[in-house]
Amino acid sequence: MGKVHIIVNNRGYDVACDDGQESQVTELGQDLARRVDKIANSVGQIGDARLLLMAALLISDELVTAKKDLLHLAGERSEAEEDKLADSIERLAGRVEAIAAKLEAA
Secondary structure (H helix, E strand, O other), rough: EEEEEEEEEEEEEEEEOOOOOOHHHHHHHHHHHHHHHHHHHOOOOOOOHHHHHHHHHHHHHHHHHHHHHHHHHHHHHHHHHHHHHHHHHHHHHHHHHHHHHHHHHH
């Protein structure tokens, strides 16, 4: 089991992680520390728990927004795929009509 030491708002935290995940957890911890520092610079030192809560809420907001954006993009892709399928069906219908017209003329 891996372990990393993360410093957030000048406090150290030991965090356990799976072996091989140390660099990822360290990077996430550094991102969190930057966010907490930014909040602390904006609103002042309001306590570790509140700073971490505010950072967590901002991260959660970003995640929810990203999920909504992905669902929207997936929906657009589905509509585009439906349009492509509709175009293909129209082309096939045109071919069938042309073949039918030739058979009627013969």
